[in-house]
Amino acid sequence: MAGLKRTHLCGKLSLQNLDEEVVLMGWVHRRRDHGGLIFIDLRDRYGIVQIVFNPDLAGQAFSKAEEVRNEYVLAVKGKVTARPSGTINPNLTTGEIEIYATDLKILNKAKTPPFYISDDVEVDETIRLKYRYLDLRRTEMQKSLILRHKTTKAIRDFLDKHNFLEIETPMLTKSSPEGARDYLVPSRVNPGEFYALPQSPQLFKQILMVAGMDRYFQIARCFRDEDLRADRQPEFTQLDMEISFSDRETIITLVEEMMQYIFKETLNLDLSIPFPRLTYYEAMERFGSDKPDLRFKMELVDISDLVKSCNFKVFQSALATGGKVKGINAEGCGNYPRRQIDDLTKLAISCGSKGLAWIALTDEGLKSPIAKFLTEEELNNIIKKMGGKQGDLLLFVADSPSVVATVLGHLRLEFGKRLNLINPEEFNFSWIIDFPLLEWDPEEKRYVAIHHPFTAPLEADLDLLESEPDRVRAQAYDLVLNGVELGGGSIRIHNRSIQEKMFKLLGLTKEQSLEKFGYLLEAFEYGTPPHGGIAFGLDRMIMLMARKDTIRDVIAFPKTQSASDLMTQAPSPVEPKQLKELHIKLDIVTKKSSDVN
RNA sequence: GGCCCCGUAGCUUAGUGGUUUAAAGCGCCUGCCUGUCACGCAGGAGAUCGUCGGUUCAAAUCCGAUCGGGGUCGCCA
DSSP: OTTOOOOOOGGGGGGTTOOOOEEEEEEEEEEEEEOOOEEEEEEETEEEEEEOTTTTTHHHHHHHHHHHHTTOEEEEEEEEEEEOOOOTTSSSSSTTEEEEEEEEEEEEOOOOOOOOOTSOOOHHHHHHHHHHHHTSSSHHHHHHHHHHHHHHHHHHHHHTTOOOOOOOOSSSSSOOOHHHHEEEEEEEESOOEEEOOSSHHHHHHHHHTTTTTEEEEEEEEEOOOOBBBBTTTTTTEEEEEETTTOOHHHHHHHHHHHHHHHHHHHHOOOOSSSSOOOEEEHHHEEESSSOOOOOOOOOOOEEEGTTTTSSHHHHHHHHHHOOOOEEEETTOTTTTOHHHHHHHHHHHTTOOOOOOEEEEEEEEEEEOOGGGGHHHHHHHHHHHHTHHHHEEEEEEEOOOHHOOOHHHHHHHHHHHHHHHOOOOOOOEEEEEOOSSSEEEETTTTEEEEESTTTTBBGGGGTTTHHHOOOGGGSSSEEETTTTEEEEEEEEEEOOOOOOOOHHTTTHHHHHHHHHHHHHHHHHHHHTTOOOOEEEEHHHHHHHHHHHSOOOGSSSSSOOTTTSOOOTTTTTTTOOOOHHTTTTTTOOOOHHHHHHHH
């Protein structure tokens, strides 16, 4: 390095280093040229320190400093000096000192960056992603990646203390039915055959339990070829765990202690445990979501019994077909203009509702298009049950229980944001338990697993498995943080015949289950311990901890919504030779040619 | 696949009921400046308004298509 060796870090210097001769290396954060005196803020990962170039003390270094520009990479030799009184900068951790440069080496020049390396400029994400190496120089981004590192370190430390083994599982594995679309990798040595990248290490970790590993974890990359969202990337990271001889309580308690440890180690926050638990049914009934944001109340109110004999046909027909009528009270929104209520109706319809009934308790009295169908008594009972008072807006949805829940759940969140009911500082954890095991898929005309096909039913519900599959509850649990599903897990089936029964319920033939999962079924016959586990979306967790709105901000090199990497330009076409080796012929239907057809 | 939003100097934005030279701040370049720290002062360069097509005497502005980015529904066991 031009004959110099770094002795100190820019951000770590203080009055304690007074009069020391130091060699620093870093990037030019800013340069202030006063003509006869030059200041350079030198930046490394640890912070910023001010270098002073004075022609009277070091003429050569000074003249070299004149040609320096932002983001040049420098090696600076100099002496740590206390700043003259009145020039202390309280905004810098190193603000009490400065370095009097005696020697300057330009290690590398830099083009003027396309955007400022600074946290207070909002730059278009396209440019940030294209020049990710510049974006990642910003302290805000470095803070996120440091938090990520600290979190995974805390996880490893905690789990190591609790006898977990970190074990890697294959990335090239077997495509399985159920679940998300697989990313496929062609096998050159087995023409026409494909590996799948793992959607999660689920089966491998269960096999590791069969193998007697007792406690396993992995910080595992997972792949799902589905559409992207702010909190969904095609490749993402799971904290995956599995424990033998465990029941639900063991796992829930361990996870609570782990979260407490992680938040203490990384954010120095004390989480109070145990976390509250809600059953799936309760969460849907009260909050209209299986991942309710419990940072605010605004619960759903069931008014079905209050309107069971009213004259409003929409309510009547919903009730007659086994549905419900429920509402929420948007407090203080009673004077919304009609247009705003229409917008809410649109939102409701986009969530699957047929419409939105409302009662506005305006300053000029009650306004409601449905009032004429209700008796005075019915109206009063509804308002009373919903805690309505002057200035409130009561919104109602009548439909099947699941539609009612979805629609009101969305409206509830909308008002939570709109009315600032959410404390952004809060970390609100909760467990959702007793999920249904199965769900009828009308499109595929079969049951699908709500969690996954390896989840064990609640023992109390085992008898229902064949008679009433949709009433069977699962030994599954989700951890929810601030309305985001952080992770989910279950106690697994560890018995071949129950697992086969499960596959059968999911519509797999015996041949299919053997072809896809035969190794698991066989393993189950060689002494499988009861076991269970959980997996967390690490990106989401760190996003919440860093108070970001997208996991892209806590992933070093994320992809765009169209699953491309703007820096490397992946994905991209490959050489015909590569395809030939893989025995792959392309069959691309372009939009234009399909229009012609 | 559906719906919605965005695209103007390097960056952030203004300008859009259709008219001549597209405006500003920051950045960049040059000069001056020995205590600044988002240094200051003076001057300068820099944009065929994402792309293609249409309407029009005239388009950054209106229309259509397309590309790119984002949000969301579907999808995500």
